[in-house]
Amino acid sequence: MSDIQLWTLVFVGLSFTLYIYIAYRSRVSDTAGFYVAGGGIPAPANGAAIAADWMSAASFISMAGLIALSYNGYSGSAYLMGWTGGYVLLAMLLAPYLRKFGKYTIPDFVGDRYNETARLIAVICAIVVSLTYVVGQMAGVGVVFGRFLGVNTTVGVIIGMTIVFLYAVLGGMKGITWTQVAQYSVLICAYLIPAFAISNKMTGIPVPQVGFTQIMAELEALQAELGFGSYTSALTGTDQLNMFLLTASLMFGTAGLPHVIVRFYTAKSVRAARYSALWALFFIALLYTTAPTVAAFAKVNILEDFNNTAMDSLPSWVTTWTDVGLITGPDGGTPADLNGDGLLNFTGAAAQTANEVLINNDILVLASPEIGGLPAPIVGLVAAGGVAAALSTASGLLLVISASVANDVYHKRINPQASEKRQLLVARISMAGAIVVAGYLGINPPGFAGEVVALAFGLACASFFPTLVLGIFWKKCTAAGAATGMAAGLAVTLAYMFWTVEIWGNGDGILDIAATGFGVIGMVVNLVITIIVSQFTTKPSETVQQLIEDVRYPGATALVAAHASGELDAEPLHEDDPPTR
Known part of the structure:
Protein backbone atom coordinates (compact mmCIF):
# COMPACT_ATOMS: atom_id res chain seq x y z
CA MET A 1 0.00 0.00 0.00
CA SER A 2 1.37 3.41 -0.98
CA ASP A 3 1.60 6.34 1.43
CA ILE A 4 -1.19 8.08 -0.49
CA GLN A 5 -3.51 5.08 -0.16
CA LEU A 6 -2.68 4.78 3.54
CA TRP A 7 -3.45 8.42 4.29
CA THR A 8 -6.58 8.24 2.16
CA LEU A 9 -7.81 5.30 4.23
CA VAL A 10 -7.01 7.19 7.44
CA PHE A 11 -8.89 10.37 6.50
CA VAL A 12 -11.79 8.63 4.75
CA GLY A 13 -12.13 6.12 7.58
CA LEU A 14 -12.15 8.80 10.27
CA SER A 15 -14.65 10.95 8.39
CA PHE A 16 -16.96 8.00 7.70
CA THR A 17 -16.88 7.04 11.36
CA LEU A 18 -17.82 10.59 12.30
CA TYR A 19 -20.71 10.70 9.83
CA ILE A 20 -22.21 7.44 11.04
CA TYR A 21 -21.80 8.45 14.70
CA ILE A 22 -23.61 11.76 14.08
CA ALA A 23 -26.41 9.95 12.23
CA TYR A 24 -26.78 7.47 15.10
CA ARG A 25 -26.99 10.26 17.68
CA SER A 26 -29.49 12.15 15.49
CA ARG A 27 -31.76 9.23 14.59
CA VAL A 28 -35.44 10.11 14.36
CA SER A 29 -38.76 8.38 14.97
CA ASP A 30 -41.24 10.83 13.39
CA THR A 31 -41.85 12.23 9.91
CA ALA A 32 -41.15 15.86 10.90
CA GLY A 33 -37.66 14.85 12.03
CA PHE A 34 -37.10 12.67 8.97
CA TYR A 35 -38.29 15.20 6.38
CA VAL A 36 -37.33 18.63 7.85
CA ALA A 37 -35.30 17.90 11.01
CA GLY A 38 -38.21 19.13 13.13
CA GLY A 39 -37.76 22.68 11.78
CA GLY A 40 -35.27 23.49 14.53
CA ILE A 41 -31.85 23.94 12.87
CA PRO A 42 -30.03 27.23 13.75
CA ALA A 43 -29.23 29.53 10.80
CA PRO A 44 -25.38 29.13 10.85
CA ALA A 45 -25.61 25.34 10.99
CA ASN A 46 -28.34 25.35 8.35
CA GLY A 47 -26.15 27.58 6.17
CA ALA A 48 -23.24 25.13 6.45
CA ALA A 49 -25.57 22.23 5.66
CA ILE A 50 -26.97 24.10 2.64
CA ALA A 51 -23.43 24.77 1.42
CA ALA A 52 -22.46 21.11 1.80
CA ASP A 53 -25.76 19.99 0.26
CA TRP A 54 -25.25 22.19 -2.77
CA MET A 55 -21.44 22.14 -3.22
CA SER A 56 -21.40 18.73 -4.76
CA ALA A 57 -18.77 16.65 -6.50
CA ALA A 58 -19.17 19.06 -9.42
CA SER A 59 -18.07 22.02 -7.29
CA PHE A 60 -15.27 20.21 -5.47
CA ILE A 61 -14.00 17.88 -8.18
CA SER A 62 -15.01 19.26 -11.58
CA MET A 63 -15.35 23.04 -11.47
CA ALA A 64 -11.65 23.92 -11.48
CA GLY A 65 -11.19 21.48 -14.37
CA LEU A 66 -14.02 23.12 -16.29
CA ILE A 67 -12.42 26.53 -15.84
CA ALA A 68 -8.89 25.44 -16.69
CA LEU A 69 -9.47 22.88 -19.43
CA SER A 70 -12.91 22.77 -21.06
CA TYR A 71 -13.50 26.53 -21.12
CA ASN A 72 -9.88 27.71 -20.99
CA GLY A 73 -10.25 30.33 -18.29
CA TYR A 74 -12.64 33.26 -18.45
CA SER A 75 -15.54 31.41 -20.04
CA GLY A 76 -15.57 28.93 -17.18
CA SER A 77 -16.78 31.76 -14.95
CA ALA A 78 -20.28 30.86 -16.14
CA TYR A 79 -20.23 28.12 -13.50
CA LEU A 80 -19.09 30.52 -10.79
CA MET A 81 -21.69 33.15 -11.66
CA GLY A 82 -24.53 30.74 -12.26
CA TRP A 83 -24.05 28.51 -9.23
CA THR A 84 -23.71 31.44 -6.81
CA GLY A 85 -26.04 33.97 -8.46
CA GLY A 86 -28.92 31.57 -8.09
CA TYR A 87 -28.80 32.05 -4.33
CA VAL A 88 -29.76 35.69 -4.76
CA LEU A 89 -32.90 34.58 -6.58
CA LEU A 90 -33.53 31.86 -4.04
CA ALA A 91 -33.19 34.19 -1.04
CA MET A 92 -35.32 36.95 -2.59
CA LEU A 93 -38.02 35.11 -4.50
CA LEU A 94 -38.54 31.70 -2.92
CA ALA A 95 -36.95 30.73 0.39
CA PRO A 96 -38.85 32.91 2.92
CA TYR A 97 -42.22 32.41 1.23
CA LEU A 98 -41.88 28.65 0.96
CA ARG A 99 -40.76 28.49 4.60
CA LYS A 100 -43.79 30.51 5.61
CA PHE A 101 -46.03 28.20 3.58
CA GLY A 102 -44.84 25.46 5.94
CA LYS A 103 -44.74 22.19 3.97
CA TYR A 104 -42.13 19.45 3.64
CA THR A 105 -41.34 19.34 -0.08
CA ILE A 106 -41.77 21.18 -3.37
CA PRO A 107 -44.50 18.72 -4.45
CA ASP A 108 -46.20 19.47 -1.11
CA PHE A 109 -46.25 23.18 -1.96
CA VAL A 110 -47.40 22.47 -5.51
CA GLY A 111 -50.17 20.16 -4.28
CA ASP A 112 -51.56 22.70 -1.80
CA ARG A 113 -51.08 25.68 -4.11
CA TYR A 114 -52.50 24.02 -7.24
CA ASN A 115 -54.01 20.51 -7.02
CA GLU A 116 -53.17 16.81 -6.80
CA THR A 117 -52.51 16.42 -10.53
CA ALA A 118 -49.90 19.15 -10.34
CA ARG A 119 -48.47 17.47 -7.23
CA LEU A 120 -47.91 14.19 -9.10
CA ILE A 121 -46.20 15.99 -11.98
CA ALA A 122 -44.00 17.79 -9.44
CA VAL A 123 -43.12 14.41 -7.90
CA ILE A 124 -41.98 13.15 -11.31
CA CYS A 125 -39.95 16.34 -11.86
CA ALA A 126 -38.35 16.06 -8.41
CA ILE A 127 -37.34 12.44 -8.98
CA VAL A 128 -35.93 13.12 -12.47
CA VAL A 129 -33.94 16.17 -11.30
CA SER A 130 -32.65 14.46 -8.17
CA LEU A 131 -31.66 11.22 -9.89
CA THR A 132 -29.81 13.12 -12.63
CA TYR A 133 -28.00 15.15 -9.97
CA VAL A 134 -27.13 12.20 -7.76
CA VAL A 135 -25.61 10.30 -10.70
CA GLY A 136 -22.88 12.95 -10.81
CA GLN A 137 -22.18 12.42 -7.11
CA MET A 138 -21.86 8.67 -7.42
CA ALA A 139 -19.60 9.11 -10.44
CA GLY A 140 -17.42 11.46 -8.35
CA VAL A 141 -17.17 8.91 -5.54
CA GLY A 142 -16.06 6.31 -8.08
CA VAL A 143 -13.32 8.63 -9.37
CA VAL A 144 -11.96 9.31 -5.87
CA PHE A 145 -11.90 5.72 -4.70
CA GLY A 146 -10.66 4.45 -8.06
CA ARG A 147 -7.58 6.64 -7.88
CA PHE A 148 -6.76 6.78 -4.18
CA LEU A 149 -7.74 3.30 -3.00
CA GLY A 150 -6.85 1.43 -6.14
CA VAL A 151 -10.31 -0.10 -6.60
CA ASN A 152 -12.40 -0.01 -9.75
CA THR A 153 -15.27 2.41 -10.23
CA THR A 154 -17.93 -0.17 -9.41
CA VAL A 155 -16.40 -0.99 -6.03
CA GLY A 156 -15.90 2.72 -5.28
CA VAL A 157 -19.55 3.52 -6.01
CA ILE A 158 -20.73 0.58 -3.87
CA ILE A 159 -18.66 1.86 -0.93
CA GLY A 160 -20.25 5.30 -1.31
CA MET A 161 -23.74 3.79 -1.58
CA THR A 162 -23.22 1.81 1.62
CA ILE A 163 -22.11 4.82 3.66
CA VAL A 164 -24.97 7.01 2.42
CA PHE A 165 -27.42 4.23 3.21
CA LEU A 166 -26.16 3.93 6.78
CA TYR A 167 -26.40 7.60 7.76
CA ALA A 168 -29.20 8.89 5.50
CA VAL A 169 -31.69 6.09 6.07
CA LEU A 170 -31.00 6.05 9.81
CA GLY A 171 -31.18 9.77 10.63
CA GLY A 172 -33.33 11.28 7.87
CA MET A 173 -33.06 15.05 7.48
CA LYS A 174 -31.98 15.58 11.08
CA GLY A 175 -29.06 13.16 10.76
CA ILE A 176 -28.25 14.39 7.27
CA THR A 177 -28.20 18.03 8.39
CA TRP A 178 -25.69 17.58 11.20
CA THR A 179 -23.67 15.15 9.09
CA GLN A 180 -23.53 17.78 6.34
CA VAL A 181 -22.19 20.34 8.82
CA ALA A 182 -19.32 17.92 9.49
CA GLN A 183 -18.93 17.20 5.77
CA TYR A 184 -18.69 20.91 4.99
CA SER A 185 -15.88 21.21 7.54
CA VAL A 186 -14.03 18.33 5.91
CA LEU A 187 -14.48 19.48 2.33
CA ILE A 188 -13.57 23.13 2.92
CA CYS A 189 -10.38 22.18 4.82
CA ALA A 190 -9.51 19.71 2.07
CA TYR A 191 -9.97 22.41 -0.57
CA LEU A 192 -8.29 25.34 1.15
CA ILE A 193 -5.22 23.70 2.72
CA PRO A 194 -3.70 22.48 -0.60
CA ALA A 195 -4.62 25.78 -2.30
CA PHE A 196 -2.81 27.78 0.39
CA ALA A 197 0.20 25.44 0.27
CA ILE A 198 0.51 25.51 -3.53
CA SER A 199 0.08 29.29 -3.65
CA ASN A 200 2.85 29.72 -1.11
CA LYS A 201 5.10 27.29 -2.98
CA MET A 202 4.59 28.84 -6.42
CA THR A 203 4.32 32.54 -5.58
CA GLY A 204 5.59 32.97 -2.02
CA ILE A 205 2.13 34.31 -1.12
CA PRO A 206 0.12 31.95 1.12
CA VAL A 207 -3.28 33.43 0.24
CA PRO A 208 -4.26 31.93 -3.13
CA GLN A 209 -6.63 34.77 -4.05
CA VAL A 210 -3.66 37.16 -3.80
CA GLY A 211 -1.10 34.81 -5.36
CA PHE A 212 -3.52 34.28 -8.24
CA THR A 213 -2.76 37.72 -9.68
CA GLN A 214 0.96 36.91 -9.78
CA ILE A 215 0.60 33.51 -11.43
CA MET A 216 -1.68 34.85 -14.17
CA ALA A 217 1.18 36.56 -16.00
CA GLU A 218 3.08 33.28 -16.14
CA LEU A 219 0.00 31.38 -17.26
CA GLU A 220 -0.79 33.87 -20.02
CA ALA A 221 2.75 33.54 -21.34
CA LEU A 222 2.53 29.73 -21.34
CA GLN A 223 -0.86 29.83 -23.05
CA ALA A 224 0.51 32.06 -25.82
CA GLU A 225 3.62 29.91 -26.26
CA LEU A 226 1.64 26.69 -26.62
CA GLY A 227 -1.14 28.10 -28.79
CA PHE A 228 -4.02 27.92 -26.33
CA GLY A 229 -4.99 31.57 -26.70
CA SER A 230 -5.46 34.07 -23.91
CA TYR A 231 -6.64 32.58 -20.61
CA THR A 232 -8.40 35.80 -19.60
CA SER A 233 -10.10 36.59 -22.92
CA ALA A 234 -13.87 36.27 -23.03
CA LEU A 235 -15.60 33.44 -24.88
CA THR A 236 -12.57 31.20 -25.32
CA GLY A 237 -13.93 27.68 -25.75
CA THR A 238 -17.57 28.75 -26.10
CA ASP A 239 -19.73 31.43 -27.73
CA GLN A 240 -21.76 34.29 -26.33
CA LEU A 241 -25.15 32.59 -26.69
CA ASN A 242 -24.07 29.40 -24.94
CA MET A 243 -22.27 31.26 -22.15
CA PHE A 244 -25.38 33.35 -21.48
CA LEU A 245 -27.70 30.34 -21.57
CA LEU A 246 -25.42 28.23 -19.37
CA THR A 247 -25.09 31.00 -16.76
CA ALA A 248 -28.85 31.61 -16.73
CA SER A 249 -29.67 27.90 -16.63
CA LEU A 250 -27.39 27.33 -13.64
CA MET A 251 -28.73 30.43 -11.91
CA PHE A 252 -32.45 29.69 -12.31
CA GLY A 253 -31.75 26.01 -11.74
CA THR A 254 -30.10 26.77 -8.40
CA ALA A 255 -33.24 28.61 -7.30
CA GLY A 256 -35.36 25.62 -8.29
CA LEU A 257 -33.35 22.72 -6.87
CA PRO A 258 -35.64 20.61 -4.66
CA HIS A 259 -32.91 19.40 -2.27
CA VAL A 260 -31.75 22.99 -1.64
CA ILE A 261 -35.23 24.46 -1.23
CA VAL A 262 -36.24 21.83 1.33
CA ARG A 263 -33.34 23.06 3.48
CA PHE A 264 -35.27 26.24 4.24
CA TYR A 265 -38.04 24.20 5.83
CA THR A 266 -35.51 23.05 8.43
CA ALA A 267 -34.94 26.64 9.64
CA LYS A 268 -36.57 27.74 12.90
CA SER A 269 -38.47 30.67 11.32
CA VAL A 270 -38.87 32.76 8.17
CA ARG A 271 -36.19 35.12 9.49
CA ALA A 272 -33.88 32.17 10.10
CA ALA A 273 -34.52 30.99 6.54
CA ARG A 274 -33.25 34.32 5.18
CA TYR A 275 -30.18 34.19 7.43
CA SER A 276 -29.56 30.59 6.38
CA ALA A 277 -29.22 31.81 2.78
CA LEU A 278 -26.77 34.50 3.92
CA TRP A 279 -24.63 32.02 5.85
CA ALA A 280 -24.73 29.62 2.91
CA LEU A 281 -23.40 32.30 0.56
CA PHE A 282 -20.53 33.00 2.95
CA PHE A 283 -19.60 29.31 3.26
CA ILE A 284 -19.89 28.79 -0.50
CA ALA A 285 -17.77 31.87 -1.23
CA LEU A 286 -14.84 30.35 0.67
CA LEU A 287 -14.61 27.63 -1.96
CA TYR A 288 -15.82 29.55 -4.98
CA THR A 289 -13.28 32.35 -4.64
CA THR A 290 -10.57 29.68 -4.35
CA ALA A 291 -11.60 27.50 -7.31
CA PRO A 292 -10.25 29.85 -10.04
CA THR A 293 -6.90 29.98 -8.25
CA VAL A 294 -6.72 26.18 -8.07
CA ALA A 295 -7.47 26.06 -11.80
CA ALA A 296 -4.71 28.55 -12.65
CA PHE A 297 -2.02 26.98 -10.42
CA ALA A 298 -2.80 23.48 -11.67
CA LYS A 299 -2.79 24.51 -15.33
CA VAL A 300 0.61 26.18 -15.00
CA ASN A 301 2.03 23.00 -13.50
CA ILE A 302 0.36 20.81 -16.13
CA LEU A 303 1.61 22.87 -19.05
CA GLU A 304 5.14 22.88 -17.65
CA ASP A 305 5.05 19.15 -16.92
CA PHE A 306 3.59 18.10 -20.27
CA ASN A 307 5.15 20.37 -22.83
CA ASN A 308 8.03 18.69 -24.71
CA THR A 309 8.53 16.11 -21.97
CA ALA A 310 10.14 12.80 -22.91
CA MET A 311 7.62 9.98 -22.95
CA ASP A 312 9.77 7.94 -20.56
CA SER A 313 10.22 10.88 -18.14
CA LEU A 314 6.62 11.86 -17.41
CA PRO A 315 5.82 12.78 -13.78
CA SER A 316 4.56 9.93 -11.61
CA TRP A 317 1.14 11.52 -11.20
CA VAL A 318 0.58 11.20 -14.96
CA THR A 319 1.12 7.46 -14.74
CA THR A 320 -1.21 7.00 -11.76
CA TRP A 321 -4.06 8.93 -13.35
CA THR A 322 -3.44 7.18 -16.70
CA ASP A 323 -3.81 3.84 -14.92
CA VAL A 324 -7.36 4.74 -13.82
CA GLY A 325 -8.29 6.00 -17.30
CA LEU A 326 -8.58 9.73 -16.57
CA ILE A 327 -5.54 10.75 -18.62
CA THR A 328 -5.72 9.21 -22.08
CA GLY A 329 -4.48 9.49 -25.61
CA PRO A 330 -6.62 10.41 -28.63
CA ASP A 331 -7.88 6.82 -29.04
CA GLY A 332 -8.83 6.36 -25.40
CA GLY A 333 -5.60 4.54 -24.58
CA THR A 334 -2.47 5.96 -22.98
CA PRO A 335 -0.93 9.28 -24.13
CA ALA A 336 0.86 8.61 -27.40
CA ASP A 337 3.84 10.06 -29.27
CA LEU A 338 2.04 10.72 -32.54
CA ASN A 339 4.75 12.66 -34.38
CA GLY A 340 7.61 10.34 -33.42
CA ASP A 341 9.80 12.94 -31.71
CA GLY A 342 9.88 11.03 -28.42
CA LEU A 343 8.21 13.93 -26.60
CA LEU A 344 4.71 14.52 -25.32
CA ASN A 345 3.52 17.65 -27.11
CA PHE A 346 0.71 19.55 -25.46
CA THR A 347 0.25 22.34 -28.00
CA GLY A 348 -2.91 24.27 -28.60
CA ALA A 349 -6.53 23.52 -27.84
CA ALA A 350 -6.49 20.69 -30.38
CA ALA A 351 -4.31 18.71 -27.97
CA GLN A 352 -7.37 18.15 -25.84
CA THR A 353 -9.21 16.34 -28.61
CA ALA A 354 -6.97 15.28 -31.46
CA ASN A 355 -3.31 15.23 -30.48
CA GLU A 356 -1.35 13.39 -27.84
CA VAL A 357 -3.14 13.73 -24.51
CA LEU A 358 -6.64 14.20 -23.08
CA ILE A 359 -7.06 15.21 -19.43
CA ASN A 360 -10.38 14.54 -17.72
CA ASN A 361 -11.82 17.59 -15.92
CA ASP A 362 -12.47 15.54 -12.80
CA ILE A 363 -8.81 15.03 -11.92
CA LEU A 364 -7.65 18.63 -11.63
CA VAL A 365 -8.48 19.25 -7.96
CA LEU A 366 -7.86 15.69 -6.85
CA ALA A 367 -4.48 15.61 -8.56
CA SER A 368 -3.40 19.16 -7.69
CA PRO A 369 -1.54 18.17 -4.47
CA GLU A 370 0.41 15.54 -6.43
CA ILE A 371 1.01 17.94 -9.31
CA GLY A 372 2.21 20.56 -6.84
CA GLY A 373 4.48 18.10 -5.03
CA LEU A 374 2.64 18.22 -1.70
CA PRO A 375 3.04 15.41 0.87
CA ALA A 376 0.86 12.30 1.02
CA PRO A 377 -1.28 13.39 4.03
CA ILE A 378 -2.59 16.39 2.08
CA VAL A 379 -3.39 14.14 -0.88
CA GLY A 380 -5.36 11.86 1.45
CA LEU A 381 -7.20 14.84 2.94
CA VAL A 382 -8.24 16.01 -0.54
CA ALA A 383 -9.59 12.54 -1.28
CA ALA A 384 -11.68 12.67 1.92
CA GLY A 385 -12.94 16.13 0.91
CA GLY A 386 -14.01 14.92 -2.51
CA VAL A 387 -15.96 12.06 -0.97
CA ALA A 388 -17.53 14.42 1.60
CA ALA A 389 -18.69 16.77 -1.18
CA ALA A 390 -20.23 13.95 -3.19
CA LEU A 391 -21.93 12.18 -0.28
CA SER A 392 -23.31 15.34 1.34
CA THR A 393 -25.17 16.28 -1.82
CA ALA A 394 -26.18 12.69 -2.55
CA SER A 395 -27.85 12.33 0.84
CA GLY A 396 -29.91 15.50 0.37
CA LEU A 397 -31.02 14.40 -3.09
CA LEU A 398 -31.95 10.94 -1.88
CA LEU A 399 -34.07 12.50 0.86
CA VAL A 400 -35.98 14.48 -1.78
CA ILE A 401 -36.73 11.28 -3.66
CA SER A 402 -37.72 9.53 -0.43
CA ALA A 403 -40.02 12.35 0.71
CA SER A 404 -41.61 12.66 -2.74
CA VAL A 405 -42.50 8.98 -2.80
CA ALA A 406 -43.44 8.50 0.86
CA ASN A 407 -45.14 11.83 1.64
CA ASP A 408 -46.48 13.06 -1.69
CA VAL A 409 -47.49 9.74 -3.26
CA TYR A 410 -47.99 7.18 -0.49
CA HIS A 411 -49.32 9.35 2.33
CA LYS A 412 -51.16 11.97 0.28
CA ARG A 413 -52.69 9.68 -2.34
CA ILE A 414 -52.48 5.99 -1.45
CA ASN A 415 -52.87 5.75 2.32
CA PRO A 416 -53.82 9.06 4.00
CA GLN A 417 -54.42 7.21 7.30
CA ALA A 418 -50.92 5.75 7.45
CA SER A 419 -49.26 5.90 10.85
CA GLU A 420 -45.99 7.77 11.46
CA LYS A 421 -44.22 4.41 11.73
CA ARG A 422 -45.58 3.21 8.38
CA GLN A 423 -44.71 6.50 6.65
CA LEU A 424 -41.13 6.28 7.96
CA LEU A 425 -40.85 2.69 6.74
CA VAL A 426 -42.00 3.65 3.25
CA ALA A 427 -39.63 6.65 3.25
CA ARG A 428 -36.65 4.47 4.20
CA ILE A 429 -37.52 1.79 1.65
CA SER A 430 -37.88 4.36 -1.13
CA MET A 431 -34.56 5.93 -0.16
CA ALA A 432 -32.85 2.54 -0.27
CA GLY A 433 -34.31 1.92 -3.73
CA ALA A 434 -33.12 5.34 -4.93
CA ILE A 435 -29.61 4.57 -3.65
CA VAL A 436 -29.50 1.38 -5.73
CA VAL A 437 -30.69 3.16 -8.90
CA ALA A 438 -28.27 6.07 -8.32
CA GLY A 439 -25.40 3.66 -7.78
CA TYR A 440 -26.10 1.82 -11.02
CA LEU A 441 -26.25 5.05 -13.01
CA GLY A 442 -23.13 6.32 -11.21
CA ILE A 443 -21.21 3.32 -12.49
CA ASN A 444 -22.37 4.17 -16.04
CA PRO A 445 -22.62 7.99 -16.02
CA PRO A 446 -23.50 10.00 -19.16
CA GLY A 447 -20.46 12.30 -18.73
CA PHE A 448 -18.05 13.74 -16.18
CA ALA A 449 -19.45 14.90 -12.83
CA GLY A 450 -19.72 18.60 -13.68
CA GLU A 451 -21.55 17.99 -16.95
CA VAL A 452 -24.11 15.64 -15.41
CA VAL A 453 -24.80 18.09 -12.58
CA ALA A 454 -25.24 20.96 -15.07
CA LEU A 455 -27.91 18.87 -16.82
CA ALA A 456 -29.75 18.50 -13.49
CA PHE A 457 -29.71 22.28 -13.00
CA GLY A 458 -31.21 22.71 -16.45
CA LEU A 459 -34.03 20.31 -15.61
CA ALA A 460 -34.76 22.16 -12.34
CA CYS A 461 -34.72 25.46 -14.23
CA ALA A 462 -37.20 24.20 -16.83
CA SER A 463 -39.60 22.47 -14.45
CA PHE A 464 -39.73 24.07 -11.00
CA PHE A 465 -38.58 27.68 -11.12
CA PRO A 466 -41.50 29.18 -13.13
CA THR A 467 -44.05 27.09 -11.25
CA LEU A 468 -42.79 28.22 -7.84
CA VAL A 469 -42.38 31.90 -8.71
CA LEU A 470 -45.79 32.15 -10.39
CA GLY A 471 -47.32 30.16 -7.55
CA ILE A 472 -46.11 32.76 -5.04
CA PHE A 473 -46.45 36.02 -6.98
CA TRP A 474 -49.44 35.38 -9.26
CA LYS A 475 -52.37 34.24 -7.18
CA LYS A 476 -54.53 33.55 -10.27
CA CYS A 477 -52.08 31.07 -11.76
CA THR A 478 -54.19 27.96 -12.23
CA ALA A 479 -53.60 24.29 -11.50
CA ALA A 480 -54.06 23.34 -15.17
CA GLY A 481 -51.56 26.01 -16.23
CA ALA A 482 -48.94 24.93 -13.69
CA ALA A 483 -49.32 21.23 -14.45
CA THR A 484 -49.16 21.74 -18.21
CA GLY A 485 -46.21 24.14 -17.95
CA MET A 486 -44.17 21.85 -15.70
CA ALA A 487 -44.78 18.83 -17.91
CA ALA A 488 -43.94 20.75 -21.09
CA GLY A 489 -40.78 22.35 -19.66
CA LEU A 490 -39.45 19.02 -18.38
CA ALA A 491 -40.36 17.11 -21.56
CA VAL A 492 -38.83 19.64 -23.95
CA THR A 493 -35.60 19.89 -21.95
CA LEU A 494 -35.25 16.13 -21.50
CA ALA A 495 -35.88 15.52 -25.20
CA TYR A 496 -33.21 18.04 -26.17
CA MET A 497 -30.71 16.54 -23.74
CA PHE A 498 -31.27 13.02 -25.03
CA TRP A 499 -30.88 14.31 -28.57
CA THR A 500 -27.65 16.21 -28.06
CA VAL A 501 -25.65 14.67 -25.19
CA GLU A 502 -22.94 12.60 -26.80
CA ILE A 503 -23.53 9.32 -25.03
CA TRP A 504 -27.17 9.18 -26.21
CA GLY A 505 -27.03 10.88 -29.59
CA ASN A 506 -24.95 12.92 -31.97
CA GLY A 507 -27.19 15.84 -32.87
CA ASP A 508 -25.66 19.30 -32.94
CA GLY A 509 -28.80 20.83 -31.53
CA ILE A 510 -30.67 24.00 -32.41
CA LEU A 511 -28.32 26.92 -33.19
CA ASP A 512 -25.56 24.76 -31.64
CA ILE A 513 -27.06 25.34 -28.17
CA ALA A 514 -25.39 22.99 -25.68
CA ALA A 515 -27.58 20.66 -23.64
CA THR A 516 -26.20 22.17 -20.41
CA GLY A 517 -27.73 25.56 -21.28
CA PHE A 518 -31.02 24.46 -22.80
CA GLY A 519 -32.85 24.57 -19.47
CA VAL A 520 -33.52 28.30 -20.00
CA ILE A 521 -35.39 27.51 -23.22
CA GLY A 522 -37.41 24.90 -21.34
CA MET A 523 -38.11 27.48 -18.63
CA VAL A 524 -39.48 29.93 -21.21
CA VAL A 525 -41.67 27.17 -22.66
CA ASN A 526 -42.95 26.40 -19.15
CA LEU A 527 -43.61 30.07 -18.40
CA VAL A 528 -45.44 30.81 -21.65
CA ILE A 529 -47.62 27.70 -21.52
CA THR A 530 -48.48 28.26 -17.83
CA ILE A 531 -49.58 31.85 -18.47
CA ILE A 532 -51.60 31.01 -21.61
CA VAL A 533 -53.38 27.99 -20.10
CA SER A 534 -54.11 29.93 -16.89
CA GLN A 535 -56.03 32.52 -18.91
CA PHE A 536 -58.57 29.91 -20.05
CA THR A 537 -58.94 27.58 -17.07
CA THR A 538 -60.65 27.68 -13.68
CA LYS A 539 -59.04 30.11 -11.26
CA PRO A 540 -57.90 28.96 -7.79
CA SER A 541 -60.41 29.07 -4.95
CA GLU A 542 -60.77 32.20 -2.88
CA THR A 543 -59.12 30.40 0.04
CA VAL A 544 -56.01 29.60 -2.00
CA GLN A 545 -55.83 33.10 -3.45
Missing part, protein backbone atom coordinates in the same frame (compact mmCIF):
# COMPACT_ATOMS: atom_id res chain seq x y z
CA GLN A 546 -56.09 34.65 0.01
CA LEU A 547 -53.50 32.21 1.37
CA ILE A 548 -51.01 33.19 -1.35
CA GLU A 549 -51.77 36.87 -0.75
CA ASP A 550 -51.03 36.43 2.97
CA VAL A 551 -47.83 34.45 2.41
CA ARG A 552 -46.26 37.37 0.53
CA TYR A 553 -46.57 39.82 3.41
CA PRO A 554 -44.73 39.98 6.75
CA GLY A 555 -46.35 38.54 9.82
CA ALA A 556 -48.41 35.42 10.38
CA THR A 557 -52.11 35.70 9.51
CA ALA A 558 -54.67 33.26 10.87
CA LEU A 559 -55.00 31.62 7.45
CA VAL A 560 -51.26 31.07 7.04
CA ALA A 561 -50.97 29.74 10.59
CA ALA A 562 -53.87 27.33 10.02
CA HIS A 563 -52.31 26.08 6.82
CA ALA A 564 -48.84 25.65 8.31
CA SER A 565 -50.29 23.69 11.26
CA GLY A 566 -52.27 21.40 8.96
CA GLU A 567 -55.72 22.54 10.08
CA LEU A 568 -56.73 23.40 6.50
CA ASP A 569 -55.95 19.87 5.41
CA ALA A 570 -59.12 18.64 7.08
CA GLU A 571 -61.00 19.92 4.02
CA PRO A 572 -59.67 20.10 0.47
CA LEU A 573 -58.28 23.42 -0.74
CA HIS A 574 -59.37 22.56 -4.28
CA GLU A 575 -62.79 21.33 -5.41
CA ASP A 576 -61.36 18.44 -7.42
CA ASP A 577 -59.23 17.01 -4.61
CA PRO A 578 -60.13 14.67 -1.75
CA PRO A 579 -59.31 15.51 1.89
CA THR A 580 -55.72 14.56 2.79
CA ARG A 581 -56.41 13.77 6.46
